Each structure stands twice: as C-alpha cells, then as structure tokens.
Amino acid sequence: MTENLMPLWEVFIRPRNGLNHKHVGSVHAADAAMAMQAARDVYTRREEGNSIWIIPAASIVASDPANAEENFDPASDKIYRHPSFYDIPDDVGHM
Amino acid sequence: MYSQGLIGADTATKETAEFLAEFQARIDAEEKIEPNDPMPQAYRNTLIRMIGQHAHSEIVGMLPEGNWITRAPSLRRKVALLAKVQDEGGHGLYLYSAAETLGVSREQMTEELLSGKAKYSSIFNYPTPTWADIGAIGWLVDGAAIMNQVPLCRCSYGPYARAMIRVCKEESFHQRQGYELMKSLTEGNEDQKAMAQDALNRWWWPSLMMFGPPDSDSQHSDQSMKWKIKRFSNDELRQKFVDATVPQAELIGLTMPDPDLKWNNSLNNGAGGYDFGEIDWDEFWRVVKGHGMMNKDRIRARKKAWEDGAWVREASLAYAAKQKANAA
Ligand SMILES: [Fe+2]
Ligand SMILES: [Fe+2]
Numbered sequence: 001m002t003e004n005l006m007p008l009w010e011v012f013i014r015p016r017n018g019l020n021h022k023h024v025g026s027v028h029a030a031d032a033a034m035a036m037q038a039a040r041d042v043y044t045r046r047e048e049g050n051s052i053w054i055i056p057a058a059s060i061v062a063s064d065p066a067n068a069e070e071n072f073d074p075a076s077d078k079i080y081r082h083p084s085f086y087d088i089p090d091d092v093g094h095m
Numbered sequence: 096m097y098s099q100g101l102i103g104a105d106t107a108t109k110e111t112a113e114f115l116a117e118f119q120a121r122i123d124a125e126e127k128i129e130p131n132d133p134m135p136q137a138y139r140n141t142l143i144r145m146i147g148q149h150a151h152s153e154i155v156g157m158l159p160e161g162n163w164i165t166r167a168p169s170l171r172r173k174v175a176l177l178a179k180v181q182d183e184g185g186h187g188l189y190l191y192s193a194a195e196t197l198g199v200s201r202e203q204m205t206e207e208l209l210s211g212k213a214k215y216s217s218i219f220n221y222p223t224p225t226w227a228d229i230g231a232i233g234w235l236v237d238g239a240a241i242m243n244q245v246p247l248c249r250c251s252y253g254p255y256a257r258a259m260i261r262v263c264k265e266e267s268f269h270q271r272q273g274y275e276l277m278k279s280l281t282e283g284n285e286d287q288k289a290m291a292q293d294a295l296n297r298w299w300w301p302s303l304m305m306f307g308p309p310d311s312d313s314q315h316s317d318q319s320m321k322w323k324i325k326r327f328s329n330d331e332l333r334q335k336f337v338d339a340t341v342p343q344a345e346l347i348g349l350t351m352p353d354p355d356l357k358w359n360n361s362l363n364n365g366a367g368g369y370d371f372g373e374i375d376w377d378e379f380w381r382v383v384k385g386h387g388m389m390n391k392d393r394i395r396a397r398k399k400a401w402e403d404g405a406w407v408r409e410a411s412l413a414y415a416a417k418q419k420a421n422a423a
C-alpha cells in the first residue's frame with residue numbers, strides 16, 4: 001500500500017457557456033495536472049461540459065450542518081423581501 | 096463530495112431513542128441525508144458496506160468483458176465494448192467517491208477488496224469463454240443492474256443517489272448493445288445461434304442471483320427499506336427483472352433454461368407475471384464465499400494492477416512534493 005493518501009480534488013463542470021460551473025464529484029490525484037486529466041476522463045465522456053474547475057478538497061470551507069438552523073432559518077419569516085408581500089392595484093398591470 | 100474532512104473523524108453519534116426518531120422522521124419526510132449530517136452509526140455502516148461493494152463490483156466487472164476487447168469481431172463492436180468497460184471504471188470511481196463521504200478512505204476500500212474482506216457481485220466470478228458472453232452480460236447482467244440501480248436513484252443518502260443518477264444515464268446503452276449483439280447472433284448461422292443460446296443458459300440463473308438472497312433470509316433488507324436506502328426488496332426486483340426479460344428472449348428466438356417458467360395471471364396483484372423455478376442458493380453462497388470459477392483470477396488481476404501501479408502512484412506523489420518545494 002502507498003503510504004501517503006492520494007489527495008482529493010473536487011470537480012466542477014460548466015455544461016455550456018452561459019451556465020455556472022456545477023459540482024459533479026471528485027477525483028484522487030497527486031497534482032493539479034493529473035487531477036485535471038482524471039476529471040476530464042471520468043466526468044466528460046458524453047459532452048457534459050466545455051470547462052472544468054478542480055479544487056483541492058482540503059481548501060473547501062463548508063458551513064457546519066449543526067448551525068443550519070441559525071444560519072438559514074431567519075430568512076424564512078422575512079416575507080417582506082419578496083414582491084408578493086406588497087399590495088398594489090390589479091389595474092397597474094405587470095410590475 | 097467532501098470526504099477528506101471526514102476521514103478519521105469521530106463519526107459516533109449518541110443514539111438516543113429521540114435521536115433515532117428524529118432521524119427516521121427526516122427519512123419519512125423524504126429529506127436527503129448529506130455527508131456531514133448526524134446519522135445513526137448503523138446507517139453509516141450499512142451505506143459504507145453497500146456502496147463499497149457496489150464500487151468493487153463495477154471495477155471487478157471490467158475484467159470479464161475486458162477479456163474480449165482485443166478479440167471483438169468488428170470495429171463497431173470493439174468501440175462499443177471499449178466505451179462500456181470504460182464506463183464501468185467511471186461508475187466505480189463515482190461510487191468510491193460517494194463511499195468516501197462517509198468517512199472511509201479509498202486506500203482502505205482497496206485494501207479490503209484485495210484482502211477478500213469486502214465482497215463484490217458474485218456474477219463476476221463466472222468466466223466469459225465465448226463472444227456471446229459479451230452479449231449476455233450486457234443484456235442480462237447490466238439489465239439486472241439497471242433494475243437494481245433505478246430505485247437507488249431515490250436512495251435517502253444524497254451522494255449515493257446522485258452517483259446512481261449518473262450511472263443510470265450511462266447504463267442504458269450497455270444493455271442495448273448487449274441485446275443487439277445477441278440478436279445479431281440469433282440471426283446468424285446455426286453455430287452462432289447455438290452460441291447465443293449457450294451463453295443465455297449459463298448467465299440466466301447467475302443473473303437472477305444478482306438480486307441477492309430471498310427476502311425470507313436476507314439479513315440487511317428490512318432496516319435498509321425503513322431507512323429508504325433500498326426501495327424494493329430482493330424478491331420484488333427479481334420478479335420485475337424476470338417479467339421484463341422473458342419476452343425479450345422470446346422476441347429473438349431464445350429460450351430461458353427453466354422448465355418451470357410459466358405465465359401466471361395472479362402475480363403482481365393480478366397484472367400477471369412469470370412463475371420461475373427454484374434458484375440454486377447453494378451455488379450462490381459457494382461463489383460468494385470464494386469458490387466460484389473465477390474468484391481467484393479476479394482478485395489476482397486486481398492485485399497485479401494495484402501492485403504494478405504502485406511505482407506510478409509513488410513517483411507522482413514524489414514529483415508533486417518536489418514541485419511544491421521548488422515553488423516555495
Ligand atoms: Fe456499471
Ligand atoms: Fe454497465
């Protein structure tokens with residue numbers, strides 16, 4: 001067995017121009033060039049994209065699921081941030 | 096899939112009745128469970144075992160078909176087989192990634208496969224002596240795998256479900272190319288037709304065994320269904336596969352090697368289905384326990400690939416370390 005763990009890279013692919021890069025999965029590779037090659041082979045065999053980003057998994061900072069409530073729940077009662085909260089006459093038409 | 100952060104982390108959850116009930120409520124509400132969410136240790140262990148086995152099956156599954164790439168009878172068949180075997184390698188990688196999000200390392204999974212501790216689908220311990228076996232595998236083995244994998248796209252564990260969606264998109268060509276291959280053999284001369292029938296005779300029963308032991312003695316099924324890891328029982332999926340596949344055989348003039356196979360109007364809540372003969376579960380367990388025809392060959396081939404690749408892994412890591420040091 002190899003002593004060192006092979007580093008992990010997260011893979012993001014842009015399906016076509018005009019769209020965001022989207023997370024599709026991960027690959028193991030020793031360096032960025034090999035990770036890029038592996039990502040191309042593993043995730044774009046059927047024209048899934050025209051651009052790849054790879055990021056060392058260790059560099060990702062993720063929010064803690066244990067804090068999900070305090071992070072995200074406060075938004076749910078702020079309905080005044082949505083257009084439907086405001087009453088305007090129907091006669092105005094589209095606004 | 097943010098797995099690295101989890102390796103070696105303390106994955107124990109204190110499983111009070113309250114915790115388990117809360118978890119079950121999330122499952123019942125069809126919420127997906129994501130990597131860093133709290134989950135019962137048994138849920139985690141079941142998924143590691145299941146996704147790991149699935150990944151190993153994809154990788155070992157490359158061997159019986161890879162055996163025929165150089166001898167494919169036409170360029171059309173060769174590119175199809177190459178693409179299929181490459182897909183299976185990809186499926187293995189998607190699945191290893193999904194398993195890693197649960198806190199197990201790729202190295203550990205590889206070690207468990209090579210030491211025989213981890214299992215893979217028993218179907219890949221059967222040999223592929225003729226070209227028709229490539230047709231039978233695509234049609235039956237990939238067909239059975241699809242039957243199994245489609246409901247897994249709705250698995251409660253997010254990374255597994257997402258990997259399965261990708262896999263299922265790619266599987267459909269695997270089955271179609273196999274069936275087309277079988278069909279063209281049945282349209283050939285007597286020898287070719289006999290070769291197709293012989294392959295069906297050898298692969299039919301092992302394909303039915305792919306769904307696992309009968310519900311009456313399957314240890315892991317109930318809890319997996321409750322946690323919505325699985326959506327259908329082994330026997331339910333097996334029945335669906337038989338009902339879908341028997342007419343496909345008839346259509347190309349092949350006969351299932353089962354004298355007890357017959358239509359039964361009362362099956363499937365009156366919609367009808369096929370009764371089929373007794374499966375040889377002794378054979379199944381023999382193969383699972385390592386005494387199939389190809390178990391030793393398969394592990395030997397995986398060990399050789401792993402060992403022959405060691406210098407590449409070591410050299411690439413050394414090169415990466417050197418580049419990093421030079422840049423610093
Ligand atoms: Fe596959
Ligand atoms: Fe496949």
